[in-house]
Amino acid sequence: MRLAWVFLGSLGRRRAATLLSFAAIVLGVALGMAVQAVNQAALAEFGRGLRTLAGAADLQVVGPRTGFDEALYGRLAARPEVARASPVLEVRTERIGSTDTLNILGLDPFAVGAVTPALLARPVEIEGRAERESRLTALAEDSLFLSAAAQTALAVRPGDRLSVYAGSQPLELRVAGDLPGAAEDRRLAVMDIAAVQKHFGRIGRLTRIDLKLVEGLDVPEARAALEPLLPAGVWLEVPQAAEGQASNLSRAYRVNLTLLAAMALITGAFLVFSAQALSVVRRHTELAFLRAIGLARRQLFVWLLAEGALVGLLGALVGVALGHGLAFGLLELLGGDLGAGFFAxxxxxxxxxxxxxxxxxxxGVGAGVAGAWLPARDAADIAPAQALKASDDSALSQRRGHPRLGLALMLMSLPLCALPPILDLPLGGYLAIFGLLAGSILWLPMLASGCAQILPLWGPIPVRLAAARLRAAPGMGAVAATGVLAGVALVVAMAIMVNSLRDSVDVWLGQILPADLYLRAGRAQSGGVLDEALQARLADVPGVARVEFTLHDSLRPVPGQPPVALLARPVSPDGRELPLVGSAHAVPDGETAIWISEALHDLQGWRPGDRVQLPLAGSEVPVRVAGIWRDYARQTGSLMLDLADYRRLTGDRSVQDAAIRLVPGADAFSVAEALKATGGSGALEVTAPGEIRAISLRIFDRTFAVTYVLEAAAVIIGLAGVAASFAALAAARRREFGLLRHLGLTRGRIGGLLALEGSLAAGIGILGGLTVGGAIAWILIEVVNRQSFHWSMDLSVPWLSLLVFAGTLAGLASLAAVLAGRQAMRQDAVLAVREDW
Structure with a gap:
């Protein structure tokens, strides 16, 4: 155990390098832990909510967002397989005069208790109310029952009045009681189902039926008996299916954020490698002495690995604690969806x-061990006799890295990019990114050697010395540039990917928002509709040249998968209004054309020209795929068809949105006010396309806020890596600096020499990072994002920003090298070379 103090003492002596590696591992573990903890908490909360809503139901009948015919409830309730059935109609509305949204569940008070008792309403006795009136409160058309959490959020209590929107009309409800079975933190609202159908214009419609099966009947047998009774587009699902779908929906976003945290962790491993490699250089005489007095090669290897493992362990423990603290902050700031909108x-x-x-x-421990592996192996291979005679930094002089292994890893990345998704995740893309990054680090000494060969050996003395130094010891520059390359590669890759996606989204918003004004019934997707009478009044508003209406619904073309968004709006036969990907396919006369998003193309395998069956209005309708369009708003897929075709196939005349084109010279503000006045009581919201674009891009920036933090951390870590590397190298080169002082070089010139060497080392890392980062960006754009989120984007490189970033980083690296070497330059020149006398 005495050897333990020798190696622990080494970590203490090189505090800067050790703390840098420790900080990088803390950062990587903390970010990964935070993302995991936040998403796990959100999924657990989502699952608890679903279990509350499902209660004792064994199966649930689900359909499109607009619901299905309630006659199905009677047919299923009469089946011998069903012990109890509870109909549900869910609507979303908002409070008048505020932005508070409210999901209202319309339930049958006589059926809900047997299936979902947690949703059973309890009327609260109010002074002055007759006893008979209290018993019938649950059936009153204006009675609303709120859970305790919902009452707190809305600042109401039993007996208060609550005004909400019912479609485009105001509706006043009375808080008649609470939901004692609801969890303390669940915001729930319940009304009699007949009242919800009447007030919200959903007569004869249901959105769900909860089924409790007879005792002893298993779910597969019940499904086989009941599924033939269901109309097209309506499916039977177990209550846990929605939880699994939500988990899958957010998994790609969660895994990509975790990948970014892993990149920080990998950067930490490279910094451990850099610190350990420099430690081997500084201690090569000490390590050779230990070998000479009997320490076996394997023992030395294990002890050096233990140093890396200890740094990784301590960093991981602190990172886990910090990650939970960061998760708490993220929950407060961005919510359970980290700004992505999955668990709003x-x-x-x-x-x-x-x-x-x-x-x-x-x-974290693995990162520390991985970073220490190669330096420990190189140290174990040191010949004691040669090392005892060599200078401090000679171990790096002939280091040429592992170019064959590095080249193999980089070449391996190419076929990995072609792999299809595994478990719905782009694992091939992730492995390709790791191969590129690891391979480039192993190739770095060869790059440094190649750069050294083209440097001129003329000019001022510091320039010649710096060039000669890099030629003689390319391994020195490679080790110093390791952290820079990893950090720059991360920054460049994320900058290119985020910039490409942001520019693509901006262009996409311009394509899908060509009108002068946009109107919708209510805010926050409250589910309001524009009936035919209101549609006619909107078209007659002075200053309006043309109105194009849009209907939003959802379909379930495949059981067990999340619903697919359906949009019905005016679309020309060639789809020129849409941001198409590729060319359109001509649809024969007499057939209905649909336009599918890239996600639907990937998930369902539909292609232009395919003839598919679409569940509309309870029937399977044959349609023809006319083309593929970009849709950055709906990850689970969407399809669009002409509004006239939709109305012909379904008979539904309602819509939710309207695109308003104004007559030339009309004042947009005046027309917007006139449009809102047609709905009355603030039921309509009118927005300019510029405002929608600004809000959308603000949401985009919020979603990628975590990546910006990672980029900043990568830059800081890269600079700190240069400083720690040059501090160690400067200390190892104390005799060289002493000799240069004896030969007449001033401290200023030695400082200039260190600045040049820092610039060269950082330049090598920056050059490699720019190249590798560009390749990683291509993988992120073409492989990871396409397989994760099913959207394409146009490559957009922020050249100016990257050039400014590279130049600034090189300058800061020079400064860091000078500051790190000041201690060695202050050492007395005579004392520095006394060992050579």
Whole structure:
């Protein structure tokens, strides 16, 4: 155990390099742990909500967002397989005069208790109310029952009045009681189903039926008996299916954020490698002495690995603790969806998961061991006799890296990019990114050697010395540039990917928002509709040249998968209004054309020209795929068809949105006010396309806020890596600096020499990082994002920003090298070379 103090003492002596590696591992583990903890909390909260809503139901009948015919309820309730059935109609509305949204569940008070008792309403006795009136409160058309959490959020209590929108009309409801079975943090609202159907214009419609099967009947047998009774587009699902769909929906976003955290962790591993490699250089005499007095090669290798493992373990433990603190902050700031919109409205509770925490601790230890592996192997191969005679930094002089292994890893990335998704995740793309990054690090000494060969050996003395130094010891520049390359590659890759996606989204918004004004019934997708009478009044508003209406619905073409968005709006036969990907396919006369998003193309395999069956109005309707369009708003897929075709096939005349084109010279503000006045009571919202674009891009920036933090951290880590590397190298080169002082070089010139060497080392890392980062960006754009989110984007490189970033980083690296070497330059020149006398 005495050897332990020798190696622990080494970590203490090189505090800067050790703390840098420690900080990088803390950062990677903390970010990964935070993303995992936040998403786990959100999924757990989402699952608890679903279990509350499902209650004792064994199966649920689900359909499109607009619902299905309630006659199905009677047919299913009469089946011998069904013990109890509870109809549900869910609508979304908002409070008048505020932006508070409210999901109202319309339930049958006589059926809900047997299936979902947590949703059973309890009327609250109010002074002055007759006893008979209290018993019938649950059936009153204006009675609303709120859970305790909903009453707190809306600042109401039993007996208060609550005004909401019913379609485009105001509706006043009375808070008649509470939901004692609801969890404390669940915001729920319940009304009698007949009242909801009447007030919200959904007569004869249901959105769900909860089924409790007879005792002893298993679910597969019941499904086989009941599914033939269902109309097209309506499916039977187990209550847990929605939880799994939500998890899958957010998984790609979660995994991509975790990948970014892993990139920080990998950067930490490279910094451990850099610190350990420099430690081997500084201690090569000490390590050779240990070998000479009997320490076996394998023992030395294991002890050096233990140093890296200790740094990784301590960093991981601190990272897990910091990650939970960061998760708490993210929940407060961005919510359970981290700004992505998957779990909007939830208030998750953070919980400690020992298994996930243990996994991240192991990842941190693995990063430390991986970073220490090659330096430990090189140290174990040191010949004691030669090392005892050599200078401090000679171990790096002939280091040429592992170019064959590096080249193999980089070449391996090419076929990995062609792999299809595995478990619906782009694992091939992730492995390709790791191969590129690891391979480039192993290739870095060869790059440094190649750059050294083209440097001129003329000019001022510091320039010649710096060039000669890099030629003689390319390994020195490679080790110093390791952290820079990893950090720059991460920054460049994310900058190109985010810039490409942001520019593509901006162009896409311009294509899908060509009108002068946009109108919708209510805010926040409240589910309001524009009836035919209101549609006619909107078209007659002075200043309006043309109105194009849009209907939003959802379909379930495949059971067990999330609903697909359906948009019906005026579309020309060639689809010129849409942001098409590729060319359109001509649809024969007499057939109905649909336009599918890239996600639907990937998930369902539909292609232009295919003839598919679409569940509309309870029937299978044959349609023809006319083309593919970009849709950045709906990850699960969407399809669009002409509004006239939709109305012909379904008979539904309602819409939710309208695109308003104004007559030339009309004042947009005046027309907007006139349009809102046609709905009355603020039921209509009118927005300019510029405002929609600004809001959308603001949401985009919020979604990628975590990536910006990672980029900044990567830059700081890269610069700190240069400083730590040159501090170690400057200390190792104390005799060289002493000799240069004896030969007449001033401290200023030695400082200039270090600045040049820092610039050269950082330049090598920046050059490699720009190249590798560009390749990683291509993988992120063409492989990871396409397989994760099913959208394409146009490549957009922020050249000016990257050039400014590269130049600034090189300048800061020079400054960091000078500041790191000041201690060695202050050393007395005579004392520095006394060992050579």
């Amino acid at each position: 409205g939830l208030s998750p509770t953070l919980r400690f998961d020992p298994w996930a925490s243990g996994l991240y601790v192991l990842l």
